[in-house]
Amino acid sequence: MSHKTIAATLAILGVIASTLPVNAHHAFSAEFDAAKPITVKGVVAKFELVNPHSWLYIDVTGPDGKVTQWGFEFGAPFGLKEKGISKKTLTVGTEITISGYKAKNDQNFGYAVESTLADGRTIKTGGAQDAPAVQPAPKK
Amino acid sequence: MNTLHSNALQRYKLQGYKPSRFKKVGSALLLLLSVFTFSALTSTAEAHDNTKIPRLANGKPDFSGIWQTTSAADFDLEPHSNRKDTPPGPGIVEGGEIPYLPKALVQRKKNFENRATDDPALKGYTLGVPRTVYYPEPFQIFQRTRDLTVVPQFGHSVRTIHTNNTEHPEDPNDWWLGDSRAKWEGDTLVVDVKHFNDKTWLDRSGNFHSDALQVVERWKYLDPNTIEYKATLSDEQVFSKPWNITVILYRHREKNFQLIEDYRYTLDYDQYYPPKPDQK
Numbered sequence: 001m002s003h004k005t006i007a008a009t010l011a012i013l014g015v016i017a018s019t020l021p022v023n024a025h026h027a028f029s030a031e032f033d034a035a036k037p038i039t040v041k042g043v044v045a046k047f048e049l050v051n052p053h054s055w056l057y058i059d060v061t062g063p064d065g066k067v068t069q070w071g072f073e074f075g076a077p078f079g080l081k082e083k084g085i086s087k088k089t090l091t092v093g094t095e096i097t098i099s100g101y102k103a104k105n106d107q108n109f110g111y112a113v114e115s116t117l118a119d120g121r122t123i124k125t126g127g128a129q130d131a132p133a134v135q136p137a138p139k140k
Numbered sequence: 141m142n143t144l145h146s147n148a149l150q151r152y153k154l155q156g157y158k159p160s161r162f163k164k165v166g167s168a169l170l171l172l173l174s175v176f177t178f179s180a181l182t183s184t185a186e187a188h189d190n191t192k193i194p195r196l197a198n199g200k201p202d203f204s205g206i207w208q209t210t211s212a213a214d215f216d217l218e219p220h221s222n223r224k225d226t227p228p229g230p231g232i233v234e235g236g237e238i239p240y241l242p243k244a245l246v247q248r249k250k251n252f253e254n255r256a257t258d259d260p261a262l263k264g265y266t267l268g269v270p271r272t273v274y275y276p277e278p279f280q281i282f283q284r285t286r287d288l289t290v291v292p293q294f295g296h297s298v299r300t301i302h303t304n305n306t307e308h309p310e311d312p313n314d315w316w317l318g319d320s321r322a323k324w325e326g327d328t329l330v331v332d333v334k335h336f337n338d339k340t341w342l343d344r345s346g347n348f349h350s351d352a353l354q355v356v357e358r359w360k361y362l363d364p365n366t367i368e369y370k371a372t373l374s375d376e377q378v379f380s381k382p383w384n385i386t387v388i389l390y391r392h393r394e395k396n397f398q399l400i401e402d403y404r405y406t407l408d409y410d411q412y413y414p415p416k417p418d419q420k
Contacts, residue, residue, distance in 0.1 A: 048351075049313045050337045077313045086311045 026053075028101075028128035031073070032111040036102040037135035040070055040110070047090040049077045053127070056112065058096060072098050072112040075127025083123050085115075094118055099134045100126065193327070193361040196285060200303075201327050201361050204283045206392040206399065209369075213274040213387055216345035225256070226345070232274070234384040238347060244378040251346025259344045264405030266297040266316040268340030269333050269355055270371045274387045280399055288322070288329075293399040301331050308334060314351050316340065329359040342373075350377035365391040 028034075042058035054074035059067050074080060090096065097116040103109035113134045115125040194202040212229030218238060219231035240248055251258060261267055267275050272292045279292040290299040301320040308319050314337035322331040333355040341348050358370040367389040374382035 048337055050316070050339070051313075081311075087313075088311055 028111060028126075028131035031103055031109075032101045032131075033104045034101055034132045037100070037137050038102050038110055039097065039099045039137040040072075041095070041097040042070065044090050044092055044094045044096060045069060046092070047087060049080070049087055051076055054080060056090060056096070056098075056115075056125075058098070068108055070108045070110065072100065072110050072125075074112050074115075074125045079127050080125065083125075084121070085123060085125065089117065098125075099137070101132070193364050196283065198285055200285075200324055201329070202283050203281045203288060203329070203359060203361075203367065206278050206280045206397055207367060207389040208278040208392060209274045209276070209387045209389050211274060211387050213385070214271065214276050214343050217343045217347050217385065218345075220345070232385045232387050234386065239380045239383055241378060241380050244348075248346055248348060251341065251348055253346075255344055255346050258346070260340050261294070261344060264295065264403065264407070265340065266295050267292065268316060268336065268342075269299070269318050269320070270357065270369075270373075270385065271340065271342055272297070272299065272317070273357075273369055273371075273389070274385075277402060278392055278397075278399060291399065294402045294404075296403050296405075301329075303329070308332070314338075318353070318355065325358075327360065329357075331355075331357040331359070333357065348378065349373070349375045352377045362388070365393065367391075 040058070040060055042060035044056065045059045046055075046057040048055045048057075054077055056072045056074055058070050058072070060070050061067050074085075080086070095118040098110070098112045098114070099116075100111045100113040103111075111128070111131060112125045113131060114122055116122045194204070196202045211232060212227050213232045215226040215229060217231060217233050219233075219236050220226065220229055222228040238248075256262075261271075261275070272279060272290065272294075275292065275294055277293045279290055282289040282291070286302070286304040288301040288303065290301065291297075292299075297317060299317045299320065301322050303322045303324070305323070306321060308321055312319060312335035315335055316337060316339070318333040318336040320331050320333045322329050324330070334353070336349070336351055336353045338349065338351040338353075353373065353375040356372045358368075360368045360370075362368050368386065369389055370384060370386045372382050372384050373379070
């Protein structure tokens with residue numbers, strides 16, 4: 001394969017990739033940073049089971065005992081319900097561990113690729129087509 | 141009226157009146173009955189003309205049609221004088237003021253100050269309930285025995301009001317338009333709406349609610365082309381007590397009137413569609 005062919009293939013792939021977000025409600029990459037994997041453990045403060053993206057807000061207690069709130073984007077309600085997640089599963093105060101990616105604006109927002117519930121179940125909670133798989137968060 | 145009279149005749153015949161005697165008493169009675177019936181009918185017509193309103197095959201009022209309010213409610217639900225972005229209006233809140241909790245009133249004032257940018261409707265978001273009803277654009281109702289479908293011109297939303305005696309779901313979402321379950325009280329459609337999210341406003345002046353909002357609507361025909369819409373709003377996170385609104389909705393009767401799509405969320409992207417590869 002010549003360099004020209006590779007370049008052309010890449011260009012075509014690029015076009016296809018750039019059109020994908022049109023099908024999604026909005027792209028993972030529009031808001032979240034694939035280079036910033038995170039894992040956050042906390043308790044549910046609020047769960048918005050809403051279209052097109054659900055949001056889970058959790059209170060996270062830091063090593064210094066300070067509580068900060070994080071917001072994580074989840075998939076659409078229908079997809080989550082199929083996987084057994086509903087308002088009843090994630091009531092206020094429920095413990096949850098979320099693995100995903102931090103928001104590009106570097107505030108306390110993120111995208112939840114996978115979530116581990118208090119009962120030990122690990123569920124794919126993200127719905128974006130262009131979201132990468134879980135990566136280990138860097139050790140602090 | 142005819143039925144009434146023949147029933148009266150039947151009764152008198154059964155009670156053994158002779159035809160000759162009946163003639164006199166009967167005509168007097170007929171006259172009295174006619175006067176009574178006529179006055180009864182006219183007084184009902186003054187209140188609301190129930191005899192002529194459109195009805196479904198099952199006898200329930202049929203609200204099908206295209207409706208719109210003429211009130212300035214969407215600018216501000218409360219009584220207000222004119223502002224640069226708002227015509228004046230008497231408001232549609234019973235008693236004038238919305239009973240906000242102190243903390244919520246702070247948020248409401250903040251919303252008011254930022255209304256030019258923060259009103260979710262300006263972003264093209266779904267209007268929610270009851271705002272869909274008094275937003276100054278038409279909406280259409282399609283009705284059958286088991287439900288009403290409400291389609292506003294603004295946005296891409298479709299609201300179903302269930303009239304099949306079903307209850308709210310046990311495991312709800314946080315819907316933009318809530319979940320609507322209705323019952324008939326005579327000719328009034330009473331709708332219980334709950335399970336909202338907190339992302340919509342009640343008007344463009346920043347009146348708002350939380351996801352604990354519950355709305356009880358009462359839809360009633362005043363005449364075949366006019367609906368009286370009443371709603372009671374309660375939300376223990378935001379209001380100190382339930383409060384009521386009333387608006388009048390008028391039927392669009394212009395020839396060939398129809399809804400025209402008003403989907404604003406994508407307006408910013410319209411310039412890219414259809415794609416014009418040659419004009420980069």
